[in-house]
Amino acid sequence: MADVRRIQVSGGSDGSAEGGNSAYLLPDEKVLVDPGPPTESAWDRLRDGVTAAGLALEAIDHVLVTHWHADHTGNAARLHEAADATLAMHAHDAPLVADYAAERARRLDRDAATLERWGVPADQVATLVDFDSPSPVPDSVPVRELADGETVAGIEVLHTPGHTAGHAAFVLDDVGFVGDAVLRTCTPNVGGGDTRQDDPLTAYRRTLSRLEARVEVARPGHGGSFPLAPRAAELRAxxxxxxxxxxxxxxxxxxxxxxxxxxxxxxxxxxxxxxxxxxxxxxxxxxxxxxxxxxxxxxxxxxxxxxxxxxxxxxxxxxxxxxxxxxxxxxx
Missing domain, CATH: 1.10.10.10 (Winged helix-like DNA-binding domain superfamily/Winged helix DNA-binding domain)
Incomplete structure (x- = not known):
């Protein structure tokens, strides 16, 4: 069984339903999954957690990120620079981090156009776009684009769309680092978290089936681990x-x-x-x-x-x- 250290990098004090963010350190593989939001407190918790595991921050070789949302990617560029580590994501989500400034502008335009097409009133659309504040991250950063079935340091990449188009789980033995694809305390949003998807719920059904075929224990992007199959059944229900x-x-x-x-x-x-x-x-x-x-x-x-x-x-x-x-x- 792989040595996995969960690092709670945020406390969920913002009132979000899913709770604080979880990062995962695999000391033997020198891999860190989902380094958390772009705040000083999250960075301090991340750095302290790595040190407590007996690993120097500079020893990390790979930073794997499950999806493009800022509460998972926010510290990725900083960790990439501090450790000279490879930052890697599924190819469908990678551009939103690799070319953040330009992709954010395109995303806001895409979100506004999609919301209008969904029938959302113009004043609500404008308010939502204004509500979407930029993250304090670099305009661009090198990101390795991953494909389904690829491996990084012995960890398998499993494309798990639905929450975002390029959401990926990372599987080692029967443990899956599942990001926001499966959460213990709330239902992951499917449809609104990434407006690039044409039929996100059908994709999400496939995601649940793919995860069940490969994963027994889920390590989510928020909270602690749990058996995957019973929770997948609850989400289907x-x-x-x-x-x-x-x-x-x-x-x-x-x-x-x-x-x-x-x-x-x-x-x-x-x-x-x-x-x-x-x-x-x-x-x-x-x-x-x-x-x-x-x-x-x-x-x-x-x-x-x-x-x-x-x-x-x-x-x-x-x-x-x-x-x-x-x-x-x-x-x-």
């Missing part, structure tokens, strides 16, 4: 129930944009919940569309209606039909 609610709610207000459906499902939203709520509604609508239960009726803004020949108009039948999609095997 959550989305099974949410899909049923989404389809039944759509039948009552159709045609509806993702934003209109999100308001019906989640009520009033503000701040980043605007993007997360609209994104989750979009993810469920696209997943149901791929199953033939929902159809698009317009593109600008995007709107959906139920496919009436699939389940009829009765809310219970619609909910049962949506749940039945999740009872089938995940798509290849």
């Amino acid at each position: 959550h989305h099974r129930e949410r899909s049923g609610r989404a389809l039944a709610a759509l039948a009552a207000v159709e045609p509806a944009t993702p934003w209109a459906l999100a308001e019906r499902l989640f009520g009033e939203m503000a701040g980043y919940h605007v993007k997360f709520g609209a994104g989750e509604a979009y993810a469920h609508l696209e997943h149901l569309r791929s199953a033939g239960l929902v159809a698009r009726v317009a593109d600008d803004p995007l709107a959906y209606e139920t496919a009436h020949d699939a389940a009829g108009d009765d809310p219970e039948r619609l909910a049962d039909a949506a749940a039945g999609v999740w009872n089938a095997d995940a798509p290849d």
Whole structure:
């Protein structure tokens, strides 16, 4: 069994549902996974944790990051420079760190355009873009782009999209460093965390199946380790129930944009919940569309209606039909 040291690099005092960030040091492999947010307190905890494990910071050879979100990547460039270590991520997420300044500008434009297409009011879109403050990280940094199935210091790269397009888990023996793909205390957002994805919930179903096939113990980006299979079952049950609610709610207000459906499902939203709520509604609508239960009726803004020949108009039948999609095997 590999020697793994968990370093809690933030305490979750910001009130986030998932709690503080966890970094992982593998002293024998000289690898550190997810070095945490770009704060001095997180850096101090990271440095102290590495030292407490009996390893000099400069001895780290590889910094592996599960996905591009700042609470995981924020200290990556600093650690890369301090240790002269290789910073590596899956190729789909790597550019958002490697070329941070330019990619952030493109991301904000993409987010705004996507939210408008999802039907979010213009004032809400503008507020959300203003709310997205830049991270104190370098404009650019060298990042090695990883592919699914590749290995780094004996650790396998497993592409696990859904939360982001290039989310990756890193697997050693039967232990998976799973980032935000599977969390113990909350459901990872699928849809709003990365607006580059066309059908994020279908991708996430595949991710859960891939992780179950390779991982027994999950080491998440927030909190401590847990058995993966029972938690994956809970996440499927959550989305099974949410899909049923989404389809039944759509039948009552159709045609509806993702934003209109999100308001019906989640009520009033503000701040980043605007993007997360609209994104989750979009993810469920696209997943149901791929199953033939929902159809698009317009593109600008995007709107959906139920496919009436699939389940009829009765809310219970619609909910049962949506749940039945999740009872089938995940798509290849």
